[in-house]
Amino acid sequence: MEKRNLYLHTTPVEEAKERYYRAVKECISIRTEEIPVDRSLGRVTAEAVYARLCSPLFNASAMDGIAVEAKKTRGASEEHPLVLRRGEDFQVVDTGDPIREPYDAVIMAEDLLEIDEDTVQIMAAVAPWNHIRPIGEDIVAGEMLLPGHHRIRPVDIGVLLGGGILQVRVHASPSVGIIPTGTEMIPPGQEPEDGQIIDSNSGMFAALVQQYGGEPDRFPIIHDDYEKIRETVKEAVSRDDLVIVNAGSSAGTEDYTVHVLRELGEVLIHGVAIKPGKPVILAIVDHKPVIGLPGYPVSAYIDFETFVKPVIELFTGSSLKARPLEQAVISKRLVSSLKHKEYVRVKVGEVNGRLVASPLARGAAAATSLVKADGVCIIDQNLEGYEAGEQVQVELWRPKDEIRHTIVSVGSHDLIMDFLADLLPDLFPGVHLSSTHVGSMAGLMALKRGEAHIAPTHLLDEETGVYNIAYLKRIFPDREMALIKGVSRIQGLMVKKGNPKGIRGVEDLPGCRYANRQRGAGTRVLLDHLLKQAGIRPEQIEGYELEAATHMAAAALVKDGGVDAAMGIYAAAKAMDLSFIEVGEEEYDFAIERKNLELPFIQDFIQALQSEQFKSRVKEAGGYGTENAGKIILI
Ligand SMILES: Nc1nc2c(c(=O)[nH]1)N[C@H]1C(S)=C(S)[C@@H](COP(=O)(O)OP(=O)(O)OC[C@H]3O[C@@H](n4cnc5c(N)ncnc54)[C@H](O)[C@@H]3O)O[C@H]1N2
Numbered sequence: 129m130e131k132r133n134l135y136l137h138t139t140p141v142e143e144a145k146e147r148y149y150r151a152v153k154e155c156i157s158i159r160t161e162e163i164p165v166d167r168s169l170g171r172v173t174a175e176a177v178y179a180r181l182c183s184p185l186f187n188a189s190a191m192d193g194i195a196v197e198a199k200k201t202r203g204a205s206e207e208h209p210l211v212l213r214r215g216e217d218f219q220v221v222d223t224g225d226p227i228r229e230p231y232d233a234v235i236m237a238e239d240l241l242e243i244d245e246d247t248v249q250i251m252a253a254v255a256p257w258n259h260i261r262p263i264g265e266d267i268v269a270g271e272m273l274l275p276g277h278h279r280i281r282p283v284d285i286g287v288l289l290g291g292g293i294l295q296v297r298v299h300a301s302p303s304v305g306i307i308p309t310g311t312e313m314i315p316p317g318q319e320p321e322d323g324q325i326i327d328s329n330s331g332m333f334a335a336l337v338q339q340y341g342g343e344p345d346r347f348p349i350i351h352d353d354y355e356k357i358r359e360t361v362k363e364a365v366s367r368d369d370l371v372i373v374n375a376g377s378s379a380g381t382e383d384y385t386v387h388v389l390r391e392l393g394e395v396l397i398h399g400v401a402i403k404p405g406k407p408v409i410l411a412i413v414d415h416k417p418v419i420g421l422p423g424y425p426v427s428a429y430i431d432f433e434t435f436v437k438p439v440i441e442l443f444t445g446s447s448l449k450a451r452p453l454e455q456a457v458i459s460k461r462l463v464s465s466l467k468h469k470e471y472v473r474v475k476v477g478e479v480n481g482r483l484v485a486s487p488l489a490r491g492a493a494a495a496t497s498l499v500k501a502d503g504v505c506i507i508d509q510n511l512e513g514y515e516a517g518e519q520v521q522v523e524l525w526r527p528k529d530e531i532r533h534t535i536v537s538v539g540s541h542d543l544i545m546d547f548l549a550d551l552l553p554d555l556f557p558g559v560h561l562s563s564t565h566v567g568s569m570a571g572l573m574a575l576k577r578g579e580a581h582i583a584p585t586h587l588l589d590e591e592t593g594v595y596n597i598a599y600l601k602r603i604f605p606d607r608e609m610a611l612i613k614g615v616s617r618i619q620g621l622m623v624k625k626g627n628p629k630g631i632r633g634v635e636d637l638p639g640c641r642y643a644n645r646q647r648g649a650g651t652r653v654l655l656d657h658l659l660k661q662a663g664i665r666p667e668q669i670e671g672y673e674l675e676a677a678t679h680m681a682a683a684a685l686v687k688d689g690g691v692d693a694a695m696g697i698y699a700a701a702k703a704m705d706l707s708f709i710e711v712g713e714e715e716y717d718f719a720i721e722r723k724n725l726e727l728p729f730i731q732d733f734i735q736a737l738q739s740e741q742f743k744s745r746v747k748e749a750g751g752y753g754t755e756n757a758g759k760i761i762l763i
């Protein structure tokens with residue numbers, strides 16, 4: 129067997145950061161540069177900036193009116209108005225005009241009685257400096273306008289220009305080398321062949337670097353070849369301030385990064401007690417920080433935020449605002465190990481006045497969990513997790529105001545949830561739909577615990593043959609509930625195109641490879657019902673234990689995953705270009721507490737269901753009926 133980097137020891141996150149930053153600070157040199165003020169937005173001052181000019185530059189009129197000598201207005205009153213003559217006693221001025229000797233006060237046009245073009249009457253005396261902005265009232269030449277380490281905002285640009293400053297010295301944007309490695313990697317745009325993986329991380333890193341004020345310097349993909357990786361790292365270190373080497377960070381036989389970095393420089397840390405992101409490498413080569421990030425996108429992102437961002441901030445001279453921490457109730461039990469600090473991506477919604485966090489997929493390769501997340505629940509290394517319903521700290525990634533206007537849906541999955549999520553903010557600006565797919569039963573349980581506004585459900589009551597209502601009565605015996613009617617949809621068996629196995633119905637499933645849905649999913653309840661009717665036991669079906677989380681995930685397993693059949697909706701089969709054997713029609717509705725029907729965004733949701741846009745979109749997908757969409761049944 130080839131050599132592996134088996135490492136059993138990991139360093140706690142804070143210790144790793146502290147040791148690395150101490151070393152980095154000692155070795156890097158911070159560059160600064162002078163740039164035009166009007167292109168300095170977001171940059172950080174390298175030194176204090178002092179005004180070159182005063183503002184205003186001269187004594188200036190603050191109002192439209194006339195400039196006078198204050199002493200000549202003495203004695204004027206309502207009873208004894210005073211007559212003033214142009215040229216002799218006053219000069220007409222506009223706001224901003226210079227006021228020169230002998231004038232020392234301004235009277236507003238509204239306070240004048242015009243007798244003729246050259247004569248006015250005043251009814252009150254004025255004091256010197258009345259309505260005059262003196263030289264340097266706002267800015268005095270030589271005064272400090274901005275301190276060092278200040279991130280420049282639009283208002284700062286205004287003040288600098290007003291103070292006569294055209295160039296400003298700022299921290300230079302660090303150039304960040306990005307080196308993707310891996311023989312199996314291909315650049316985006318190239319059609320992947322078997323076993324190839326699109327290098328999506330480099331694009332994400334480049335965007336992060338830009339967002340945090342650096343300049344990305346991207347290298348082409350380097351194959352798993354020790355010499356090539358070494359030469360590329362040397363090149364990057366010679367031209368960049370900071371270098372990221374992506375993947376090859378862990379224990380694989382072709383994970384060369386750490387060996388290359390050990391040869392070229394010093395590896396301070398390999399392996400941190402963080403999940404995801406454990407195999408991160410923190411090194412220094414030729415006085416430059418070099419960070420090896422793991423290949424899995426979520427690990428790479430979490431490590432970037434934790435270890436790369438603070439290094440970029442050292443170069444840019446200022447820390448970016450940390451994301452706010454909020455208390456939330458966690459909706460599912462979260463078990464975590466004492467071996468690491470864990471970052472669990474969560475969806476967050478406000479239900480009945482409290483924030484509720486629902487954990488998303490925890491896998492390090494689940495990049496879409498980063499896209500769906502409203503935040504992250506951080507479980508400290510010394511904690512073994514949280515029980516459902518416990519208070520947790522969540523770092524919010526989305527503005528709280530937006531979270532407040534989000535409908536939280538937990539339950540069964542259907543493609544219409546995607547249509548609605550897309551349609552809602554279009555029809556009702558500011559309203560969002562967040563849906564978590566856990567199956568019908570688990571959704572109703574979440575609704576019961578007050579963790580969702582709505583629970584999409586399709587549960588067949590075997591006795592009555594009626595969908596959903598019986599379950600609501602049973603699960604919420606003493607609560608006033610309602611059902612917002614959704615769609616009727618065709619359920620069936622999704623099979624490979626052309627149905628090569630000649631499957632006609634559930635009776636043909638024994639002998640085929642099947643993919644099931646998770647326990648409590650309505651689709652699984654339907655399968656069990658049909659199996660019972662057909663007198664087939666679950667053990668007779670190969671793959672009964674294989675659980676797909678959504679219709680689309682089940683369809684994907686049939687398409688490419690070595691599975692012959694899975695139960696699902698027509699629209700998913702159509703979207704994946706599969707053949708479809710209809711087994712029946714069912715009703716997909718939304719359970720809700722009656723008191724929540726009046727919430728403004730729930731009213732918007734009901735209207736969206738009734739909208740023409742929704743109906744035509746659903747019709748296009750096929751296999752749905754929308755006659756009852758948006759109707760309310762009180763239970
Ligand atoms: N025996 C062990 N195996 C693994 C361990 C371990 O401790 N012992 N650690 C696991 C952990 S944790 C992680 S995280 C990964 C890290 O893997 P590597 O950094 O070595 O990355 P690769 O194996 O080269 O790639 C893994 C995977 O990542 C994706 N990837 C890679 N590069 C990119 C890219 N540029 N863009 C998008 N995605 C990328 C891809 O799916 C690769 O298959 O190791 C575990 N293994």
Ligand code: MOO
Binds near residue numbers: 403407426427
């Ligand atoms: O560190 Mo790995 O990122 O846990 O999957």
